Amino acid sequence: MKTSTVAELLSKDIKLHDIEVKGWVRTFRANRFIALNDGSTIHNIQCVVDFEKTEEATLKRITTGAAVHIKGELVESQGKGQQVEIQVKSIVILGDSDPETYPIQPKKHSFEFLRENAHLRTRTSTFSAVMRLRSSLSFAIHKYFNENGFYYMHTPIVTGSDAEGAGEMFRVSTLDSKNPPLNEDGSVNYKEDFFGKETNLTVSGQLEAETYAMSLGKVYTFGPTFRAENSNTSRHLAEFWMIEPEVAFMDLAGNMDLAEDFLKSILNYVLEHNKDDLEFLEARLLDEEKVKPQADRSEMSLIEKLKFVADNHFKRVSYTEAIDILKNSKPNKKKKFKYIIEEWGADLQSEHERFLVEKHFKCPVILFDYPANIKAFYMRLNEDGKTVRAMDILFPGIGEMVGGSQREERLEVLREKMKALDIDEDELWWYLDLRKYGTAVHSGFGLGFERLVMFVTGMGNIRDVIPYPRTPQNAEF
Amino acid sequence: MKTSTVAELLSKDIKLHDIEVKGWVRTFRANRFIALNDGSTIHNIQCVVDFEKTEEATLKRITTGAAVHIKGELVESQGKGQQVEIQVKSIVILGDSDPETYPIQPKKHSFEFLRENAHLRTRTSTFSAVMRLRSSLSFAIHKYFNENGFYYMHTPIVTGSDAEGAGEMFRVSTLDSKNPPLNEDGSVNYKEDFFGKETNLTVSGQLEAETYAMSLGKVYTFGPTFRAENSNTSRHLAEFWMIEPEVAFMDLAGNMDLAEDFLKSILNYVLEHNKDDLEFLEARLLDEEKVKPQADRSEMSLIEKLKFVADNHFKRVSYTEAIDILKNSKPNKKKKFKYIIEEWGADLQSEHERFLVEKHFKCPVILFDYPANIKAFYMRLNEDGKTVRAMDILFPGIGEMVGGSQREERLEVLREKMKALDIDEDELWWYLDLRKYGTAVHSGFGLGFERLVMFVTGMGNIRDVIPYPRTPQNAEF
Secondary structure (H helix, E strand, C coil), X not given: CCEECHHHHHCCCCCCCEEEEEEEEEEEECCCEEEEECCCCCCCEEEECCCCCCCHHHHHHCCCCCEEEEEEXXXXXXXXXXXXXXXXXXXXEEXXXXXXXXCCCCCCCCHHHHHXXXXXXXXXXXXXXXXXXXXXXXXXXXXXHHHCCCEECCCCCEECCCCCCCCCCCEEECCCCCCCCECCCCCECHHHCCCCCCEEEXXXXXXXXXXXXXXXXXXXXXXXXECCCCCCCCCXXXXXXXXXXXXXXXXXXXXXXXXXXXXXXXXXXXXXXXXXXXXXXXXXXXXXXXXXXHHHCCCCCHHHHHHHHXXXXXXXXXXXXXXXXXXXXXXXXXXXXXXXXXXCCCCCCHHHHHHHHHHHHCCCEEEEEEEHHHCCCCECECCCCCEEEEEEEEECCCXXXXXXXXXXXXXXXXXXXXXXXXXXXXXXXXXXXXXXXXXXCEEEEEEEHHHHHHHHHCCCCHHHCCCCCCECCECCC | CCEECHHHHHCCCCCCCEEEEEEEEEEEECCCEEEEECCCCCCCEEXXXXXXXXXXXXXXXXXXXXXXXXXXXXXXXXXXXXXXXXXXXXXXXXXXXXXXXXXXXXXXXXXXXXXHCCCCHHHCHHHHHHHHHHHHHHHHHHHHHHHCCCEECCCCCEECCCCCCCCCCCEEECCCCCCCCECCCCCECHHHCCCCCCEEECCCCHHHHHHHHHHHCEEEEEEXXXXXXXXXXXXXXXXXXXXXXXXXXXXXXXXXXXXXXXXXXXXXXXXXXXXXHHHHHHHHHHHHHCCCCXXXXXXXCHHHHHHHHHHCCCEEEEHHHHHHHHHCCHHHHCCCCCCCCCCCCCCCCHHHHHHHHHHHHCCCEEEEEXXXXXXXXXXCECCCCCEEEEEEEEECCCEXXXXXXXXXXXXXXXXXXXXXXXXXXXXXXXXXXHHHCCCCCEEEEEXXXXXXXXXXXXXXXXXXXXXXXXXXXXXXX
């Protein structure tokens, strides 16, 4: 007989009567009711054991976390809370779970405790829902780009370039760490290293993605990126996944259209495909927020928030307009902002972004045309000579979700910018080549995947939306 | 007017008459015919310029590699070789390409030369076809797993464990490379490193994938993996992408079924979706092989080979049977093998695998039940005490495509194995936990993605199937 998954058994179109299922015991109560889960759905299936016909020794081994193989009949449930249940005919314990030592007890655990047991935390409803959503979002992203004529590109993880400028980097080396070979001047001789030069973990695949956009037209990356910054916060990881589309012949307006359509599309995908998990996480969040003062609770429920973003037009506002709004805002005048906005040119902080999104516009906002000197070297200079065609998309509750720009396609302007910032042309000769041979307007953006997963799942700590988080002083598992 | 892609313009259901298109000039001949490509398809669209109505200065700038914006009429082609063509009404040069210096001339370049210009090589038909196929295969993989109830899992790239044992590793560090902090005994004090311990780039996500299989049921990874081996061959990369599914309650037979179904499914996907690119690469391969002696040419064309694998049952042969076949084979008896098979226990070399697949069985072969001592510690020991439930899938022309196993689910057996191999239990405490709490039969396999891309594209060097290859002494771009 084919083994069924719990999701199959609970689906409405199930026709089976005699069934087999394998999974893990979540709870066992009254020596009779097993709540069984196999990861295929947030829901458990109730398996009713006839304790009179089951050996005492077996009953004792039906404990939380045990792996079991059940054969039985799928019947309409007599009890409340489920449509169907399994009348168990035979149960085999595949793997025991000592209730005295098993870390995942049938009770509420703190997220801190579960992080220390990250290898077992997907055995809880919360983390299984989060990781199913993470998977579903990944697929939605690939599906969106595939359907829209984009090619998926694997940009390199180990990079010999440190010109990306997005942050501190991790060195990758096979040299003897204690006694590295030295040059005559006493510096480390990286020519003897594996790659024949100093190499680091990438902070972004954008520059390489541009090379492919300028030949294949529309490409995207979806891969790991790294920051060696000592930021021990609930919003930073040393290793995280990023999505970076890059499109030839597309200007900044097209870039905004793409980002908005893309985000709405993937939100609609999970709203359609992950209803059960979202409902569970919505209830969890509601429960979590109950202890907060009313003012700190979310105005919308999790699903309402996702629908709100999916259904509403993103408000497009220039940086200059935003500065005006912020300068004249109550919290600025009353000096409630930590960083008071005094003049054009100020770098916006999270508090300002959240004010714009949550208080002023009350919808997702796309800010564009930022001052050149607070943005990266590769962004297209506007005709005003002081702003660049950059955009950031700000989401309620989370702030910046996407950062992108039209890229500087003019060789001489790019060269001047690099010179001013002391970026070595020899290092980016290939990037300059794109401007020498068949250059054209092109644009792209970056989306931090974990930020998106946090937004969709309502989880408050970025360590809880990636299987094995890498943070300062932590590379366990 | 909406800009169309070349693929759209060449598709049969195109209804447009007045069109706009942007792309790069591949060739311009007789001052009249532009072959235009934008990456959306292997095919160029012919754009016919009326040179009498076009300024001389503009005509001169229509050079190979230039980016152009063309408006015109889509009409039935008068010439041979295409159904439709564009009668150009206006042409704007977006980006020039100096024919004197542009590296990608309209002629045949060596792959070595193109590797040095990897940022431009997707402007050739061969590399654009390869990279479109790479993208298509990636999507087919995600699609297959998504449709079959698997969750995509991002396993960590930076790992604190060196117990995976699959090869030499790259160290990841932020310590001062010249003067690292030392312990009293003179060793490097990794406690002061970013992660508080020595960390490396992962060689496999399998062990972490097992943790998720044992809670979510069916998972897979698709991410970069690393080997710091000084192998400068056409089949090795220091950085490559790997796919690793892992399934709870699945034994080795199920693992074989899964791998076979999976491989066939993704081959069928590209046969259906990438016909044009495959036909181009098939012709390229045929052309390349023309200079070879008849005996060294492929027996099947590229597409025939893909169909052959997609349509034929994979032959399942135990290691023990394979050794018998090899021992009695002609090349073994005549000592044509470099490594003569003398007895049971020998590790099979590529020459043996290819003999089995290409000469003996003439079909894909799954070898299983290998001697325990030539396989990894985590593989399930058979009842005979000397073989493990390992499998390798061997493909014609390429050898090992997939390696997998049923995992050792018994705590005590695993512990003994680790002890014998001097693997520290403290390092893999979480891996052992899976055997302590609700253990069950489970299995999985690994597929080197670049091997698959080589097989599908017919490319002979692994450096030519990944955008920016990382190899000893090379981390350019």
